[in-house]
Structures are given as C-alpha cells and as structure tokens.
C-alpha cells in the first residue's frame with residue numbers, strides 16, 4: 001500500500017495544518033454523496049478526539065440511507081449552522097472539484113480560514129491552501145484513510161465511515177478501484193466493521209418515495225440505438241407527487257446504468273427553470289467531455305451539468321443536437 005512521495009508530502013502538510021488549527025468546518029459538494037459524507041463523519045470523530053471544535057455543514061441534507069453512520073444526526077445545513085454562531089479557522093473540503101460547488105455553506109467560510117482540499121476529481125481547481133488531489137484514487141475515503149492513519153486514529157467507527165465512502169464511490173467494487181483500494185479496505189475490515197450490515201443499510205434501505213421516483217423514471221425510459229444511449233426524465237411535478245428529493249435520484253441513475261447495448265446513459269431532472277443532467281458511461285466512453293461542453297464537470301465515467309432557463313424537452317434537444325454533431329462521421333465516438 002504505497003503513497004507516492006508527493007502524496008506523502010501532501011498527507012504530512014494536511015496533518016500539520018490540522019494540528020495548527022482549532023475550529024473546523026467539514027464540508028463537501030452541494031448534494032453530498034456517500035464518499036463526501038463518509039469523509040466528513042470520519043473527520044468529525046477524528047478532529048473532536050484531537051480536541052478540535054468541529055462542525056459538518058452541507059448545502060443539502062445527506063441521504064437518509066446513511067443515517068446509521070456515527071455523527072449523521074449532527075450534520076448541519078445553512079439554517080441549523082447559523083444558530084451555532086461558530087467561527088471556523090480551518091475548513092476541510094472533501095470530494096469537491098471547485099470552491100463554487102460547496103454551494104451555500106461558502107458564506108460561513110471566513111476569508112482568513114485555512115482551506116484543506118482533498119479530492120479525486122479531474123480538473124480540481126486546487127482552491128485550497130493545501131491541496132491533495134489524486135484522480136487515481138477510488139474515492140476521497142481511500143485518501144482519508146492515509147490521513148487518519150498518519151494521525152494514528154482509525155477505530156471501528158472511523159473505518160465504518162471510510163468504508164462507506166469507498167463502497168459507494170466504487171459502485172460496490174464494480175468500478176474505479178485497484179489493489180491499493182482493496183488494501184485499504186482490508187485494513188478497515190480489521191477494525192471489526194460488518195460489511196454485510198453496512199451494505200444492508202446502504203442498499204436495502206430505500207424510501208418508498210425514492211422507489212416511486214424510480215418507477216416513474218423507468219416508465220419514461222428511452223433508447224437511441226445510433227448513439228447507444230438510454231435516458232430517463234424526471235419532471236418537477238414528479239418530485240412533488242412522490243415526495244422524493246434530489247438525493248433519491250441516485251438510485252435512478254444507478255439503475256439506468258444497467259441498460260444493455262449502451263455506451264452511456266443520462267437522467268434529466270427538471271428543477272424550476274433549470275434542467276440538471278447526470279451522465280454515466282462505460283469505461284471506454286468519456287462523458288466528462290460532454291458535461292464540460294455544457295459548463296459542467298465530473299469524472300470520465302460519471303459527470304453532470306445543468307442548462308438554465310429551459311424546458312425539459314428543449315434541454316434534451318440541445319444535448320442531442322450536440323451528441324449528433326459529435327457523432328457525425330465517426331464509427332465509434334469513444335474518443336471525442
């Protein structure tokens with residue numbers, strides 16, 4: 001289990017910064033996923049043990065499926081944070097490619113706060129005072145293991161959080177992992193965590209609202225054989241009708257991924273005057289390029305973007321116009 005010398009250097013800089021500061025905000029991208037949340041909760045525990053005042057704040061409430069993790073109920077959003085009257089001198093930002101993507105919690109980050117940026121997204125803007133960005137790592141949870149180890153603090157609860165990060169970001173060990181990942185997981189398992197119980201909590205814990213949303217999305221499923229793409233749509237009224245939230249769409253995009261004979265899939269979600277697209281692809285096909293064309297970003301195989309002031313139908317039409325244009329004259333458009 002190796003860290004390159006650049007990585008070792010980053011880990012020691014991060015640990016020095018942790019030791020030097022007292023009041024920490026922990027945060028991630030707007031709708032924190034299992035990776036970001038796992039890291040936040042691992043460090044909530046670690047930093048408090050080190051005697052630091054620490055709060056977790058996100059723009060959106062993390063999915064309820066993670067409510068079994070230690071510290072979940074302490075995570076704050078903007079309103080609950082404001083009541084704490086807390087002034088941070090340091091911030092740890094996990095799994096977030098740019099400062100903007102933190103969203104609303106940004107207003108609580110003082111100009112003078114020391115920013116620690118830990119991420120694995122390609123195109124991270126290196127917005128921190130110290131940055132550890134490694135796109136070859138499965139998850140930020142895998143990276144955080146090394147920091148926790150350096151600080152000498154890996155117990156069962158921390159391991160549980162980091163395991164959830166790795167489990168969810170690799171799609172249950174289906175993609176984006178290597179022998180380093182498995183070595184880290186092996187160390188986490190030695191603390192006595194129960195992977196079966198964790199999987200049960202994460203994957204067999206869907207709300208009725210989320211499943212109804214999935215039902216609607218599957219009925220809307222479409223397929224274009226020339227472009228080898230499948231997609232589904234979620235109009236705004238479906239969220240109202242089912243009571244489902246943005247986080248509940250994760251299960252939908254996951255299911256879309258399983259459609260046969262596709263290079264990639266997408267889900268288009270309508271929110272007020274905006275249409276948000278989530279894209280997923282098979283290994284050989286890059287969807288980050290598509291997302292970047294529309295001002296978004298992400299990973300090669302998982303990316304997203306949004307189109308503002310647009311109806312669902314016209315946003316999808318814009319996307320297809322671009323896709324057809326890129327596809328013209330190519331046999332396989334894996335490389336564009």
Ligand SMILES: [Mn+2]
Nearest residue numbers: 035095140169
């Ligand atoms: Mn991640």
